[in-house]
Amino acid sequence: MAEHVRFRGRTTTLEYELVVREPARPVFVGENRTVTALDELRFTEEGVATRLTYRASPAFKGFARPVAPFPRGEFERLADGVVTRLPAAAEAWRS
Secondary structure, X not given: OEEEEEEOXXXXXXXXXXXXXXXXXXXXXXXXOOEEEEEEEEEEEEOOEEEEEEEXXXXXXXXXXXXXXXXXXHHHHHHXXXXXXXXXXXXXXXX
């Protein structure tokens, strides 16, 4: 599955693969020539509700590796955007 991501004024494509398909823990790996992204979701039952925890771990590679510490704020903003879309995605996953 290809996902188009806008980061630092550019649009790039990450090719995602589902690497763990557990009912309460799907894990995806997205990759292109400059980054590998590990995205993990965890569903935890809490009474009548479900808590969804999302963790994204980007790892730069190649020529982008030396600048890895600098765009942290950019990744946090990108993750914030994902969080707003997660409830609908989680509902689709569960059905």
